[in-house]
Amino acid sequence: MTTIETVQGPENLRGLTPSQLRALTRDIRRLLVDEVTRTGGHLGPCLGVxxxxxxxxxxxxxxxxxxxxDTGHQTYVHKMLTGRAGDFKSLRQPGGLSGYPSRAESEHDVIENSHASTVVSYADGLAKAYALQGVDDRAVVAVIGDGALTGGMAWEGLNNLAAAPDRPVVVVLNDNTRSYAPTVGGIAAHLAALRSGEHRGPSMFENMGLSYVGPVDGHDLAALEETLRHASGLGGPVVVHCLTEKGRGHEPAEQDEADRFHAVRPRPAAPELPQAGALPAAPASPVVPAGPVWTDVFSTELAELGTRRQDLVAITAAMLAPTGLTEFAERFPDRTFDVGIAEQHAVTSAAGLALGGWHPVVALYATFLNRAFDQMLLDVALHRAPVTFVLDRAGVTGDDGASHNGMWDLSLFQLVPGLRVAAPRDAATLRRALGEAVAVQDGPTALRFPKGTTGPDIPAVDTLAGMDVLRRAGSRSRDVLLVSVGPMAGICLEAADRLAEHGFGVTVxxxxxxxxxxxALVELGMQHDLVATVEDNGLAGGSGAAIARALADAGARTPTRTFGVPQRFLDHGRREDILVASGLTGRNIARVVVEALAGREDTVRIEELAAREPVGADR
Structure with missing residues (x-):
């Protein structure tokens, strides 16, 4: 039995000897590398803590x-020490262990945040709650990385803690000099001076009125325990400065200067070996390429546009490579700005750049734009600033779970006057939309695309007032108009095929x-008996709702059906499986459309199709 197998909860740790603790650290790192490289997940941050x-x-x-x-992606070790080590084979798998803290999993998981810079505010509020209740025997500990200190909310929390010298909160600063990428800005420079011992005088934390302890070697257990005990006895807010190494104990991660194995993809399954005497397997069918990765298509096209457009600048919030800005940054370093984990600053800074005559491209994950909605609305759109937002990981992202699904953006966009939004369906339309977006000079634009590969390009059979017609019914058949939003085109075409097999006229x-x-879309919808919209955004207030409202405002009596993601926080799982569970399949769309048309004189066709396309059937 390994040492980690003897730890069923934190109480089992306190009786371990120094040699057993050393064995435990080895067991944990071995388990991390073995399981996380198999399932995929955040490896480097967890190895470091x-x-x-x-x-x-x-x-x-x-x-x-x-x-x-804070952020929560470095809690795999915490999960192991709180009785979940045996569950790591199911990490990030449907129904298995979440890749982030989960209150449903364990009473040891207090919050479920995965957006950075929030934990100090949580700690401030929780400590206030205990004080109001007269509780003085419970510690509140907030672990935050140096990268998260580039976010303004972290300083709002520290500012409030400093105003209460008797509020006992231990803020553990896990300083590994990076978030996803190396930490940027004046905070990074100050922490570097504290690490090296070159800084003279009080730290910035002490100047704010907080106690400061450290720096301490974050890989020296004895020193860490002594420092944490001292900090917890101070009776007020204190920052404990711990120096750690991202990727510690795994040589490939230690040598990786790009992101220290911040996140790894699942390891491909080994091929099964044939049994002795078995006949050789038949040759595999040719594999149709899935297409390039959405992020890579954007990356290459933006760099090309940057060559032709000297006014383009790129902005990211601590995620240069994940959002596809690396190639642009290599070609145009003076026109690339990484502002750290500070989406709000990124957006308002972009507005300033636009006022100065530049055209900023702000590249973010869709889920992180939520944090900067006010800035998009009042700092960019109110000023009609020509800023282009490029949102990666839009729609359902899957295995990162509820907080990472980018299923809110299309709903939020409906609230922003003057904002123009594009949803490309494939690589070709992404390139086209990006060029069109950065050409707009009288207001903001946005384009969004999902995680993963683009699939093959889907050509249009016709165009109508700038819209692409992907399938056109016969000139006399005006049954159904299917409106496809972005990557839902393939699903819509499958639904159209199923309906056409049974005699329905469908235009996509x-x-x-x-x-x-x-x-033109409203006018086209008024010519049909039913309009159905399909998107991978939340159903409430999304594109489908906007189209239905536009039809109603135009006086149309055309009924509508909207297909999208249920308006709830979705459990982690594969994108494909979540879309199926949400009813976003050609089979289900065809079935619902048939039921919606059931009042017409197509009873025979309707009953036949409904019988063959039962509820809940897979694709």
Whole structure:
């Protein structure tokens, strides 16, 4: 039995000898590498906090003491030490262990955040709650990375903690000099001076009125425990500065200067070996290429546009490579700005650049734009600033779970006056939309695309007022208009095929630019008996709702059906499986459309199709 197998909870840690603790750190790192490289997930951040997590659970008594983690992607070790080590084979798998803290999994998981810079505010509020209740025997611990200190909300929390010198909160600063990428800005420079011992005088934390302890070696268990015990006895807010190494203990990660194995993809399954005497397998069918990765298509096209457009600048929030800006940055370093984990600053800074005559391209994950909605609305759109937002990981992202699904953007976009939004369906339309977006000079634009590969290009059979017609019914058949939003084109075409097999006339149109709703789309919808919209955004207030409202405002009596993602926080799982569970399949769309047309004189066709396309059938 390995040492990690003997740890069923934090209480088992406190009786371990130094040699057993060393064995435990080895076991944990071995388990991390073995399982995370198999399932995919955040490896580098977790390798770097092994000793720190052990020390926290030996000094503090979770769950009575509340240990909270900023961002949450570095909590795999915390999960192992709180009784979940045996569950790691199911990490990030449907129905299995979440890749982030999960209150449903364990009482030791206090919060479920995966957006950075929030934990100090959580800790401030929780400590206030205990003070109001007269509770003085529970510690509140907030673990935050140096990268998250580039986010303004972290300083809002620290500012409020500093105003309450008797509020006992331990802020553990996990300083590994990077978030996804190396930490940027004046904070990074100050922490570097503290690490090296070159800084003279009080730290910035002490100047704010907080106690400061450190720096301490974050891989020295004895030193960590001594420091944490000292900090917890100070009776007020204190910052404990721990120096750790991202990717620690795994040589490939330690040598990786790009992101220290921040996140790894699942390891391909080994091929099964044939049994002795078995006949050789038949040759495999040719594999149709899935197409390039959406991010790579954007990356290459933006770099090419940057060559032709000297006014283009690119902005990211600590995610240069994941959002596809690396190639642009290599070609145009002076026109590329990484502002750290500060989406709000990124957007308002872009507005300033636009006022100065540049055209900024702000590249973010769709889920992180939520944090900068006010800036998009009032700092960009109100000023009609020509800023282009490029949102990666839009729609359902899958295995990262509820907080990473980019299923809110199309709903939020409906609220922004003057914003034009494109949803490309494939690589070709992404290139086209990006060129069109950066050509707009009288207001903001946005384009969004999902995680993964683009699939093959889907050509249009016709165009209508700037919209792409992907399938056109016979001139006399005006049964159904299917409106495809972005990557839903393939599903819409499958639904059209199923309906056409049973005699229904179906036209499939991809507006490409979906916000505001094109006038031509409304006119086309009024010529049909039913309009159905399909998107991978939340159903509430999305593109489908906007199209239905536009039809109603035009006086149309055409009924509509909207297909999208259920308006709830979705459990982690594969994108494909979540789309199926959400009813976003050609089979289900065809069935619902048939039921919606059931009042017409097509009873025979309707009953036949409904019988053959039962509810809940897979694709």
């Amino acid at each position: 092994v000793e720190l997590t052990i020390a926290l659970h030996r000094v503090f008594e979770s769950p009575k003491d509340r240990i909270m983690w 149109v991809d507006p490409r630019w979906i916000t505001p709703v094109p006038t």
